[in-house]
Amino acid sequence: MGYMKTTYDYFDLNAPFTPLPRYGHLSKNSPEYKQVEPSIRKTYEVLFSLPDFPSVRAVAGDADAVMPPGGPDRYKSVVTELIDIPTRDGIMIELKLYKSPDAKNNAVLMYRMHGGGWCLGRHEVDGVDNVYAATNTGIIVIYGRVANGSRAPEHPFPTPINDCYDGLIWCKKNADKLGVDPEKIIISGGSAGGQLVNPPLYFTYGQQSDNLAGSFARSRLRQRRHSPLLSESFKGLPPTLIQCGGTDVLRDDSFAYADALKKDGVDVELHCYAGLPHWFPVVLPQTSQSVHFYERYNNFLARYAGK
Template identity: 30%
Template sequence: MTTNWTVQARYVDPELAAMQVLSPRITLDNLAAAREMEQTLATQTTRRADDVDILELTGERRDGTALRMRLYRSARWHRSTLPVLLFIHGGSFVTGGLHSEDNRCIHYAREAQVAVVAVDYRLAPEHPFPAAIEDCQDALEWVVEHAPALGCDPSRVALGGLSAGGCLAAAMALWASEHPSISPVFLMLLFPVLDARLATASVNEFTDTPVLIADTVHRLWPLYLGETGHRAEPLSPLASPAGATDVSGFPPTLMITAQYDPLRDEGLAFATRLASAGVPVDLHHFGRGFHSFDSFDATRLGLECLDIQVRALQRALAP
């Protein structure tokens, strides 16, 4: 087992602190307003790139309805067989869509030379658990089945997710460990939501942190699971991966956490659990960062974090 732990000094990076005022904190006390703000911010910040091709895909859910996905592929592709990253956006399970992580997916496709498939999973509370995880499962199966037609290698598939998408990616890895016909070779968890128990220090103490506050994390779980499901005992580990009894089947994992993030402690604890179970873990804890700070990719620290992700993808998905 190889485990790498990188921890930085603890203070908010001044460059990030100056930038975060451009990204208003999204709260969940008014869901319609939160969705509108997320859409507006994503639209205002998305940058298209001539060197990355973007294709709209339509798969199929298990109930026969259409499942929208988006493929990002370097324009330098030239029909070589590419590894593929299934990337799952964040948004507290209740906001976001294919538009949410355009910049990030473009960056991965360009710099890591991977095909990236984003998933338009159904959102809570209209579609509570397990709708989102089922959509991601169906997307993964569709991508593996259609990989040759997409110019992708079905034996080199990675999973990745940001925030709530990290929860879904971790749940996907847990599910795949019990379905050997689908074997992701790498998992990338970025500031992930993982633990519905809401018992860590950071998820209760960080009431005024940039981008994400504790109150939002406390609100998202009942929205995702439903009021009844939120109180269920035991809670399915596909809903709350921190409750999984066996994580030894996880693929090698990159974990990104930040000091000033309510989700900090559950990410660090999960990385420790994976390592203790024999899973190779590459943990990078940014002592000067906050939740999803790598979205500020014009900053030095944001680019450093993205570069770590790109290099990890390149290593894990090399032929």
């Protein structure tokens, strides 16, 4: 059983802080965020007052994500299916498939890992992103890393990474059943899922997954599983889209990762939305920035998967 902490052990949230010059201008709260920030904070206070992670997961539930204004009708544009698959440790995990009723045969597989700080999260935590992707008839989405209990703290690192990789390999081996091309794969993730995007690439060392990545030295494998920024090389990685909020605690990591990719010749597209928080398209779906977020997301997918 994992229990929620009532205080932070390592830092003071109210400590004085002066933004640094390079990206500090991005961290001033936007008017839209200022308006809703108190209610967001109150929601988190309620969740963090619960005694343990199972309680938080129960409150969060797994209702279908609500599409933003102007978004597609998820119940007409997309069909879904739950799929149980085995993992290396014998635990069955549940994947969720999203696809258009008119999906093309041999579609591009978009394999997505969900967020939730490696301990929370559910199928629909990124439901909006999955629906948008699946409305592209050239893409079939498989949403991974939703295991029956294989989240931290009950199942600590590297279980989430192992589950992600096992799910990806299962998709490749069952490509005909899924209707996807096993050699055309987009790997995607948000929040904690964004960190989980890279280990499946690096895990291909010694595996028959040449379309995903090349070989990397095993001596550095554990380090890069903790953070992709610890990798010795990024050469040969596929084109990458990174989007983040300007007040997001992960903002500077996004810039650092983009810089590391560019240095090794990877095609990178980075967009930072000033004054907006972590997960802003969900908490502020009606802002123009959230509209731009999904426009860029859809355009990126269309560029590499067609329409």
